[in-house]
Amino acid sequence: MGQHLGKSSIRLEKPVYITGSASVVGKKEGEGPLGLLFDMVGEDDLFGCETWEEAESSLQKDAVYLAMEKAGVKPMDVDFMFAGDLLGQSIATSFGISCYEIPLFGLYGACSTCGESLALGAMAIAGNFAQKVVCVTSSHFASAEKEFRFPLEYGNQRPLSASWTVTGSGAFVLGAEPDGKDNRRCCGSTEVSGEKTTPVSKGARARITGITVGKITDYGLKDSMNMGACMAPASASTLEQHFIDFASQPDDYDKIITGDLGSVGQRVLIDLMRERGYDISSRHMDCGMEIFDAESQDTHAGGSGCGCSAATLSAYILKQLEEGNWRKVLFMPTGALLSKTSFNEGKSVPGIAHALVLESCL
């Protein structure tokens, strides 16, 4: 059950727990500042597959497997899956997670999909429609370049405002109880590997206590090589609505975390929020700016993609909440709603952002 606040937000009267999560990333992400924190790093970005799309599918498959293992649940214990990616018709998802045979809600929110999946997953648990759900999203640098810009073989140049799509996936197991009392019954052999596993879930990684659902926000920008600026107005809209709906202030959060605005979008967001009377400059963090070292890794504005916020949430943000370094954060992945067709037809690039209140269980 949830308490519906204002027009865009839900306060979860009983929190929903993230009982396990995992991140799988590519080689470049493994070499970045968060490299040691990811659960699995590929030796190369094909992950043993023949195409970039299959490689992205394998990211989702592996992330879900590891997250379930860490939460001590088997596929048959999961009621629903909420999943998506950036590719046309979400094929990374369709071919990535079908092996688990879990009823699926396919989502598309561009790079905000990680937030959307956690929001809907939390609602499914809080509404008593499910006991366990899995939320997963992914992106892949090479499949995304082919989907949205140019195949890598063209060797095109990238402006400094461009972001670098993260090769990665993050998967999350949500449940109504923090340590999954009912987990014990479902540990033992997993159906996927056939091997015996040991339950590692000792308690939840964090709890979800609030949701603000974003609206499509379009300032008319058309530059798909500056997606941070395209998405910043949407993140400002969701953030302001969040503060209003929850009667909260920036100081109520240890961090206000966007998905992949990058360095250009960050400046725009901070300015837009200042115009609205909120100073978030000291508390803002962007997953895209954390996952790469822009200077040494030549990633320009920062990392982007569904996998950017998802992998950073699992590897870094949840770790801070788990260790009690942060008490409460606002996690707000941001998405740029374009396709190569809309871009070629001269359309703008609207944005959308969904926010979740994540709190430490300590």
Add this chain to the structure above:
Amino acid sequence: MGQHLGKSSIRLEKPVYITGSASVVGKKEGEGPLGLLFDMVGEDDLFGCETWEEAESSLQKDAVYLAMEKAGVKPMDVDFMFAGDLLGQSIATSFGISCYEIPLFGLYGACSTCGESLALGAMAIAGNFAQKVVCVTSSHFASAEKEFRFPLEYGNQRPLSASWTVTGSGAFVLGAEPDGKDNRRCCGSTEVSGEKTTPVSKGARARITGITVGKITDYGLKDSMNMGACMAPASASTLEQHFIDFASQPDDYDKIITGDLGSVGQRVLIDLMRERGYDISSRHMDCGMEIFDAESQDTHAGGSGCGCSAATLSAYILKQLEEGNWRKVLFMPTGALLSKTSFNEGKSVPGIAHALVLESCL
């Protein structure tokens, strides 16, 4: 609140009501057997726009406007929207409904998205997360041919097993109360048109009482010109699971309605269900076979697309329930999970199908 049944289904203890709906279709659909039932029929398939994609966006925009008008609600009264289409990155949705400024959950389930949107929308209402939601999906023959097969200008030939993507959209307003007691406060001028409107909501069109969420089902078929056969195994899987979870039988439903299996997929579904011990032959109906006259309209296996099941639900199925001609139906849109990339890379075409129990309010 819902009662979670088995692994894939939810029984809504308190039903969710479809308080208004609308359908907007293209010229060819208007000339078909259901032509007189649609709320709006385009004079041509561009709907006054410059591109097929913009035309598809306008379908969603108009369907949502009419559905809200019929339900007697304004955009500001709607908490969330659940929407999607078939195009890469769901651009018909992104550019179609942003004007309403309603918080959005973007969905992708191929042609099953109408079912997915109603399932999640019903859960949002039943879980007390929202008072009103709007669910909308669309497809467009020309934008879909360009997205999945060949631009129309190529004049390619189509095999008899191919379906014809419906140019259409269906939108649905869901609420917790049948006649929207709280509708009265929100009638009057609508923000969208600026004109005075008269509330027309006299009672709900139907109620949603159960949900079965589908799994990705892949029999390895690769023929994107025979999507009915590709999707039939998924619809059989969801249907069997539905009968098990609800301890029901085909006879419990006046109609068992698939989205767009067409004549080829219908035969496969009936055979697959017979193998599982269920005879649905006398009760099965397929929206794709209802919306066109395959003989005179040269649509081969039948209509398909997100808009096929959505427009047929609004125009025809809900009318039967409203008039009491049918008491209870199972509405199960079916989706084929492919993209031109997955097709070109030699992948199979998995399917997915989501089912809803719809009951008459009489």
